[in-house]
Amino acid sequence: MTEPVLETRNITRRFGALMASDSISIELWPGEIHAVIGPNGAGKSTLIEQICGGLKPDAGQVRLLGRDVTRQSTAARARAGLGRTFQISALAMEDTVLQNAILGALGASGRPWGIWRPVLKDRGLRARAEEALHRVGLEDLTAKHCADLSHGQRRQLEVAVALTLRPKAFIMDEPMAGLGAEGSKRLTGFLDGLREEAPILLVEHDMDAVFALADRISVLVYGRIIATGTVDEIRANAEVREAYLGEGA
Amino acid sequence: MIPERHVNAALLVGLVAVPMWALAADEPYTITLATRAVILALAAVGLNIALGIGGLVSLGHAAFFGIGGYAMGILAFHAQTFTPLDFGAFSVAGTKSMPVIWLAALVLSALAALVIGLLSLRTSGVYFIMITLAFGQMFYYFTISWSTYGGEDGMSIYVRNSFPGLDTLVPVQFFGICLILLCLVLFLNARLVRSRFGLALNAARQVSVRVETVGLDPTRLKLLAFVISGAVTGLAGALFADLNRFVSPAMFSWQFSGEIMVLVILGGVGRIFGPVVGAVVFVTLEHVLGGLTDFWHIYLGVILLLIVLFAQGGIIGLLCGRRVHHD
Ligand SMILES: Nc1ncnc2c1ncn2[C@@H]1O[C@H](COP(=O)(O)OP(=O)(O)O)[C@@H](O)[C@H]1O
Ligand SMILES: [Mg+2]
Numbered sequence: 038m039t040e041p042v043l044e045t046r047n048i049t050r051r052f053g054a055l056m057a058s059d060s061i062s063i064e065l066w067p068g069e070i071h072a073v074i075g076p077n078g079a080g081k082s083t084l085i086e087q088i089c090g091g092l093k094p095d096a097g098q099v100r101l102l103g104r105d106v107t108r109q110s111t112a113a114r115a116r117a118g119l120g121r122t123f124q125i126s127a128l129a130m131e132d133t134v135l136q137n138a139i140l141g142a143l144g145a146s147g148r149p150w151g152i153w154r155p156v157l158k159d160r161g162l163r164a165r166a167e168e169a170l171h172r173v174g175l176e177d178l179t180a181k182h183c184a185d186l187s188h189g190q191r192r193q194l195e196v197a198v199a200l201t202l203r204p205k206a207f208i209m210d211e212p213m214a215g216l217g218a219e220g221s222k223r224l225t226g227f228l229d230g231l232r233e234e235a236p237i238l239l240v241e242h243d244m245d246a247v248f249a250l251a252d253r254i255s256v257l258v259y260g261r262i263i264a265t266g267t268v269d270e271i272r273a274n275a276e277v278r279e280a281y282l283g284e285g286a
Numbered sequence: 287m288i289p290e291r292h293v294n295a296a297l298l299v300g301l302v303a304v305p306m307w308a309l310a311a312d313e314p315y316t317i318t319l320a321t322r323a324v325i326l327a328l329a330a331v332g333l334n335i336a337l338g339i340g341g342l343v344s345l346g347h348a349a350f351f352g353i354g355g356y357a358m359g360i361l362a363f364h365a366q367t368f369t370p371l372d373f374g375a376f377s378v379a380g381t382k383s384m385p386v387i388w389l390a391a392l393v394l395s396a397l398a399a400l401v402i403g404l405l406s407l408r409t410s411g412v413y414f415i416m417i418t419l420a421f422g423q424m425f426y427y428f429t430i431s432w433s434t435y436g437g438e439d440g441m442s443i444y445v446r447n448s449f450p451g452l453d454t455l456v457p458v459q460f461f462g463i464c465l466i467l468l469c470l471v472l473f474l475n476a477r478l479v480r481s482r483f484g485l486a487l488n489a490a491r492q493v494s495v496r497v498e499t500v501g502l503d504p505t506r507l508k509l510l511a512f513v514i515s516g517a518v519t520g521l522a523g524a525l526f527a528d529l530n531r532f533v534s535p536a537m538f539s540w541q542f543s544g545e546i547m548v549l550v551i552l553g554g555v556g557r558i559f560g561p562v563v564g565a566v567v568f569v570t571l572e573h574v575l576g577g578l579t580d581f582w583h584i585y586l587g588v589i590l591l592l593i594v595l596f597a598q599g600g601i602i603g604l605l606c607g608r609r610v611h612h613d
Contacts, residue, residue: 091495115501127496129489140489143482144500149507151482152474152514159482202500 040103041066042236043119043206048087048097057083058094059260063238065206070228070237072247075257081240082124084257085210088238089121090114102205115144120204120235124211126191128183128198135179137194138166141201169200173227189220196224206235213243225249248272256280287607294559297566301465309458317457318529323569324464325525330549330561331471332518337547338556339479340511341491345543346402346418349425350516352538353398354391354523359533360435361387362443384449384463387524395520396513403512407505419540426538440534447528454528464525468562471518476558478514487511519546548586552593554600563601 041064050058057080065071073081086092088099090111099107106114115121128137139156142165143149156162170176173193178186186194192212199207212228213221225246228237232252241247247254248268255265258280264271271277301324308316329351336342364371364380371378381387406417430438446454454460478484490497490504497504527533536542545568546561553564568586575582597604 089499110503111495111498112501112503115499121499123495123499127493127499129492129496131492132485132489136485137489140485140496141500143486144497144502147501149482149486149502150510152478152484153481155477155480156482156485157480162482198496198500 041100042102043088043208043238044098044100045084045088046098046100048084048094048099050083050087050092050094056260058087060097061257061260061262063255063262063265065236065238067236068232069252070232070239070250072239072241072251072254073257074241074244074247074254079257080260081257082210083260085121085208085238085240088208089119115202115204116147118205119208120199120202120206121208122192122195122199122210122212124214124240126195128191128194130182130184132183133179134170134175134181134183134186134194135163135166137183138170138179138197138201139163141169141198142166145202165201169197170194172200173197174223188215189217192216192220192224196227204235207231207237207239209237210240211242212239213241213246221246288605290557290559290602290606293563293602293605297559297562298469301562301566305458305461314457317461319569319573321457321461321464321529323565324461324468325522325529326546326549326569327562327565328464328468328471328525329519329522330546330553330565331468331475331558332515332520332522333546334515334550334556334558334561335475335478335518336508336512336515337550338560339484339487339491340508340515342407342508342512342515343415343547344418344512344515345415345540345547346406346420346422347516347519347546348538348540348542349402349418349422350395350399350519351523351526351542351546352425352429352533352535353395354520354525355527355533355537356429356435356523357391357394357520358387358447358524358527359441359443361390362447363435363441366444382445382447384447384454384528387447387528388521391520391524392517395523396517398520399513399516400509402516403509407509407512419543422538422540422543426535426540429535429538436534438535440532440536443527443531443533446531460529464529467521467525471521472558472562479558483507483510548590550600552590552600554602557600557602560600560602567601 043065045061045063047060047062048058049060061084075081087094090109098105101117106117139162142162170179173196175193175197196212213224216224221243228250251268253265253267254271255262256277263280264274264277305317305320333347336344361380362382365382371380402421406414409417435441448454449463452459486497486502487507490507494504523537549564549568550561552567554560571586575585593600599608
């Protein structure tokens with residue numbers, strides 16, 4: 038392949054005087070996990086919003102599979118192959134785990150207009166949803182209401198819904214947040230295998246996870262990418278150590 | 287807590303039993319009251335599809351109720367005066383046939399809901415409430431000045447419209463027609479809630495951004511909900527006009543939009559039988575309290591306030607518990 042699966046070209050976004058994205062160019066190639074790290078308020082979530090369509094950049098391009106999607110809606114980008122998980126879970130809290138996963142399968146099917154046949158009895162959708170739930174280890178909780186899930190289980194469900202889409206690229210915003218050591222380890226193991234299915238753009242605070250998983254790391258500080266490289270390169274980078282890893286490295 | 291389906295079943299039994307008793311006891315007015323409750327319930331079931339599942343707070347549903355009413359009024363007016371309904375290029379004859387009138391009411395109110403929905407779904411929150419309200423008022427003022435069909439006095443239809451094989455002038459037969467239509471719509475509503483569309487719409491109300499993230503367009507889902515919702519309320523309008531044999535701009539008033547919203551909230555937003563409970567309680571209170579005092583709306587207001595403050599699931603919520611239990 039001569040083009041990355043996902044690419045931003047010089048995307049720039051201001052909030053008033055604040056430069057939240059300062060000409061960010063980032064690439065995601067097949068088979069890789071590309072981690073984006075940076076201190077709180079660096080602009081990581083803002084970057085993800087622009088990639089996924091929730092925010093329009095002031096300038097620059099977002100390209101998916103070689104096509105410019107900068108002007109496309111969130112839904113159109115999802116149909117084109119973006120599978121996203123949220124930093125703060127965005128799930129239908131009144132619905133069950135299975136219903137949330139089926140919503141993903143329904144979106145992937147592109148046919149939400151049936152008003153007669155019961156959706157929970159649709160074999161195809163159900164199989165796809167249950168497979169995803171099984172992969173994240175939620176198969177025993179399918180009938181539970183989302184509101185009754187623990188924080189960690191909601192994070193797992195976020196990932197499961199993204200899996201039902203069978204996306205061309207995963208975009209994950211702090212999937213480890215609040216998982217605890219055990220949960221982080223399990224999810225780390227899972228994401229490790231997932232990169233073969235589709236590359237992952239991973240925003241993450243958990244440095245153990247990042248160093249264990251990332252093929253490449255980009256460091257974002259005050260809206261600017263100050264370095265991109267392998268784990269070793271980033272660890273050795275003086276500017277990064279000063280700006281971000283300072284106390285830890 | 288009582289299982290919701292027991293409450294629903296009891297309600298249906300009551301809706302059949304009371305008119306049967308009234309028939310035996312020769313109390314035709316009670317049958318008329320029951321018919322009124324059933325028709326208001328149908329109008330509110332329509333609103334509940336937009337409000338309860340789609341989360342669309344429409345204060346303009348009187349528009350669809352009125353369109354259904356005027357569809358009946360206009361077709362029956364041309365039938366009783368033996369004049370064609372002239373559209374310039376072509377003309378159609380009026381009709382006294384209920385099924386034809388219902389079809390016209392459904393199609394016209396669905397079309398109106400499509401146009402109103404397309405324009406108002408660009409907004410949300412308070413703006414959505416205001417813009418739907420404004421559309422309702424537009425129809426209201428239009429019919430007031432529409433002198434061909436009675437202007438602000440409205441118009442009377444002298445004989446109730448007909449249904450093949452039935453004598454619609456017999457109160458209990460007309461009641462039966464209305465009840466069967468209500469049951470049919472409730473059944474369709476129950477199917478809809480469990481369908482693909484129902485699942486997606488339900489999620490669109492809760493977390494719009496999630497629905498977009500799986501590749502669906504929440505606005506289009508809500509638009510279809512609004513169209514179905516408007517069509518059902520329009521059908522109720524045609525029946526209401528037939529019950530009273532009279533249509534007037536009051537069917538388009540914002541007070542009516544508010545009234546059916548009260549029915550939904552009273553019974554339980556988003557519960558399939560919520561609007562039915564609301565309508566039965568409302569008509570009963572209106573009758574009982576209305577006989578005691580002219581200010582019965584104040585008491586209704588107090589009851590409503592208590593419900594909103596202490597029982598957000600409405601009466602069904604009180605009886606059956608919330609749909610979801612948070613820990
Ligand atoms: N909608 C917004 N309006 C104004 N400022 C915003 C908005 N969203 C984010 N910001 C600001 O942009 C900066 C980057 O935020 P964010 O992308 O959430 O950072 P991160 O995810 O790296 O912690 C922060 O200073 C934040 O306050
Ligand atoms: Mg963030």
